[in-house]
Structures are given as structure tokens and as C-alpha cells.
Amino acid sequence: MSAEAFVLSDATRQRFAVEVAKYPPDQAQSAVMACLAIVQQEQGFVSGQAEKVVADYLGMPPIAVHEVTTFYNMYNQRPLGRYKFNVCTNLPCQLRDGQSALEHLCRRLAVEEGGTTADSLFTVQKSECLGACADAPVMLVNDRQMCSFMNNERLDALVATLREHASADAATKV
Numbered sequence: 703m704s705a706e707a708f709v710l711s712d713a714t715r716q717r718f719a720v721e722v723a724k725y726p727p728d729q730a731q732s733a734v735m736a737c738l739a740i741v742q743q744e745q746g747f748v749s750g751q752a753e754k755v756v757a758d759y760l761g762m763p764p765i766a767v768h769e770v771t772t773f774y775n776m777y778n779q780r781p782l783g784r785y786k787f788n789v790c791t792n793l794p795c796q797l798r799d800g801q802s803a804l805e806h807l808c809r810r811l812a813v814e815e816g817g818t819t820a821d822s823l824f825t826v827q828k829s830e831c832l833g834a835c836a837d838a839p840v841m842l843v844n845d846r847q848m849c850s851f852m853n854n855e856r857l858d859a860l861v862a863t864l865r866e867h868a869s870a871d872a873a874t875k876v
């Protein structure tokens with residue numbers, strides 16, 4: 703599938719309908735974040751084409767959907783690695799070596815900030831405050847799992863564990 707191709711399947715349409723049904727009939731656009739999350743779950747990212755499909759479905763201007771996907775960094779604008787590391791670099795985390803953690807990860811994985819490893823396993827990117835400043839420095843893995851009090855050893859161990867997971871998954875698929 704090309705990066706832009708997106709066809710609304712019956713199964714996805716049904717999932718959208720479940721989300722829209724949670725709101726009054728004239729408030730379908732309230733389901734926009736949920737619909738975009740479904741797209742990302744199924745495609746791995748939200749393409750411009752997918753934004754237009756969601757906009758059509760919800761009766762919204764495409765630019766309004768684009769504003770949502772670009773405001774929240776949990777939405778991926780392009781295909782990323784299997785494991786997305788969002789490293790907080792806002793001030794409280796900076797004061798506890800958040801930038802060093804980011805640089806360590808980039809060095810360890812041989813990527814620039816925002817880049818994805820050649821094997822498509824890891825993407826490392828900066829993030830705004832993740833709301834866990836007391837645990838600084840922090841990183842969010844795949845938008846769900848918080849990694850608190852990062853240091854180089856913990857980051858290395860996490861990368862090793864995730865690599866093992868990926869290898870084990872690949873082995874079971876052979």
C-alpha cells in the first residue's frame with residue numbers, strides 16, 4: 703500500500719460508527735480523535751488521504767481534521783518504527799538529563815532525532831511535557847507505556863528487551 707492510499711473498509715466503518723454513536727447525532731465530529739486513533743491502530747500512521755476520508759465520514763472540513771493530527775503528537779504523520787520513543791525534552795526533564803537520554807538513545811540506535819532505524823524497529827523523537835515531571839526524565843513508548851527516571855542503563859535494557867520481543871515474534875512467524 704502506498705503511503706497515501708487509504709480505503710475505508712466495512713470493518714473500519716463499523717468501528718467509526720461505534721465511536722460516533724457515543725455522541726448526539728449532530729455532534730459526529732466529536733468522534734474525530736477516536737476515528738483517527740482507529741486509523742493509526744490499523745495503518746500505523748494517519749496519511750493525508752486518511753484524514754480526508756475521516757473528514758468526509760464525519761462531515762468536517764479536512765483542514766479541521768489535519769489540525770487535530772498535527773496538534774497531538776500521538777498521531778503519526780508518516781510510517782514509523784515498530785517502537786516509537788517519545789523522549790520528553792521540556793524543562794523539568796531537561797533539568798534531569800532528558801536531553802542526554804535523547805542523545806544516548808540516538809547514539810545507541812544510530813539515528814538522528816526523529817529518525818527510524820534501518821530495520822524499522824525504533825523511532826526516536828522529542829516530545830513536549832508528558833505530564834509526569836515528578837518522574838523526570840521520562841519517555842513514552844508507543845504512546846502508552848511511560849518509562850520513568852531514565853538513565854543510560856535502563857534505556858539500554860529496554861532496547862535489548864524490545865529487540866528480543868521483535869526477534870521472538872519474527873521466529874514464531876517463520
Ligand code: FES
Nearest residue numbers: 790795831832834
Ligand atoms: S517536562 Fe517532562 S514530563 Fe513534564
